Amino acid sequence: xxxxxxxxxxxxxxxxxxxxxxxxxxxxxxxxxxxxxxxxxxxxxxxxxxxxxxxxxxxxxxxxxxxxxxxxxxxxxxxxxxxxxxxxxxxxxxxxxxxxxxxxxxxxxxxxxxxxxxxxxxxxxxxxxxxxxxxxxxxxxxxxxxxxxxxxxxxxxxxxxxxxxxxxxxxxxxxxxxxxxxxxxxxxxxxxxxxxxxxxxxxxxxxxxxxxxxxxxxxxxxxxxxxxxxxxxxxxxxxxxxxxxxxxxxxxxxxxxxxxxxxxxxxxxxxxxxx
Numbered sequence: 001x002x003x004x005x006x007x008x009x010x011x012x013x014x015x016x017x018x019x020x021x022x023x024x025x026x027x028x029x030x031x032x033x034x035x036x037x038x039x040x041x042x043x044x045x046x047x048x049x050x051x052x053x054x055x056x057x058x059x060x061x062x063x064x065x066x067x068x069x070x071x072x073x074x075x076x077x078x079x080x081x082x083x084x085x086x087x088x089x090x091x092x093x094x095x096x097x098x099x100x101x102x103x104x105x106x107x108x109x110x111x112x113x114x115x116x117x118x119x120x121x122x123x124x125x126x127x128x129x130x131x132x133x134x135x136x137x138x139x140x141x142x143x144x145x146x147x148x149x150x151x152x153x154x155x156x157x158x159x160x161x162x163x164x165x166x167x168x169x170x171x172x173x174x175x176x177x178x179x180x181x182x183x184x185x186x187x188x189x190x191x192x193x194x195x196x197x198x199x200x201x202x203x204x205x206x207x208x209x210x211x212x213x214x215x216x217x218x219x220x221x222x223x224x225x226x227x228x229x230x231x232x233x234x235x236x237x238x239x240x241x242x243x244x245x246x247x248x249x250x251x252x253x254x255x256x257x258x259x260x261x262x263x264x265x266x267x268x269x270x271x272x273x274x275x
Contacts, residue, residue: 086178
C-alpha cells in the first residue's frame with residue numbers, strides 16, 4: 001500500500017502546482033546600478049539585496065509612537081530583511097508550531113503559511129493517525145519527506161513541520177535552505193496541551209514517559225536550528241510569536257551576508273568600497 005500512498009501524493013502535488021505557484025514570491029525588477037571599480041564594471045550588491053530595512057528593535061523612532069504604542073509591527077519589516085527566505089518551524093508535537101507559524105505569517109503580511117501535516121492529509125485523503133495505522137511511522141516519514149521536497153523550492157513561506165521531520169538527515173538539506181526555528185517546550189507542558197488527543201506515537205500506557213524519550217532522541221537534531229525559542233507554560237501564541245519575531249531580527253543582524261561583511265571590513269580599513 002505504501003507505493004500506492006506515495007503515488008497518490010505525487011499525483012496530488014502534480015495537480016496542485018497552480019495552487020502552490022501563488023506562494024512564489026514576485027520580486028519586482030529593480031534598476032541595476034553598474035559601478036566602475038578597479039577598471040571593471042560590477043553590479044552593486046546593495047542594490048540587488050539590501051532594501052534599507054534595519055532591525056526595528058534598535059530604532060526607537062520606529063518602535064514607539066507618541067501615544068506609547070508601536071508605530072509599526074516589527075513582523076512587517078521581516079520580509080525585506082529575509083529576502084524571500086522561508087521560515088521553518090520545528091519542535092515536538094503540541095509545541096505550537098502551527099498556531100505560532102500561522103500568527104507570524106499573518107503578521108508579516110507578505111508570507112504564506114503552510115502546514116506539512118495538513119498538506120499530507122489533503123494529499124492522501126487520510127488523517128495522520130490513519131496513515132500511521134496503515135503504513136507505520138516509516139511510511140508516514142516517507143510521505144512527509146516527499147511533501148517537504150515539494151514545498152521547499154517555494155519562497156516567502158512560513159512552514160510548520162511535523163515533530164519527527166528532523167529524524168531524516170535528507171530533510172535537513174531542505175530545511176536549511178531557509179531559517180529554522182525550534183519551539184522548545186517542556187514535555188510536562190506539552191502533555192497538558194495534547195491530553196486526550198489521538199497522537200499515534202503517544203498511544204502507550206505512559207504518554208509522558210514516551211514524550212520525554214522522543215524529545216531526548218530528537219533534541220540533538222532540534223539543536224541544529226538557527227533559532228531556539230524557549231516556550232514556557234505562561235506564554236500564549238501571541239507572546240511566542242513576539243519572541244520569534246524579535247529573535248529573527250537579531251539573528252539577521254548577527255548573520256549578515258558575506259558581501260556585507262566584506263564591505264564593512266573594507267570600510268573599517270579605510271578603503272573605498274567603490275568610487
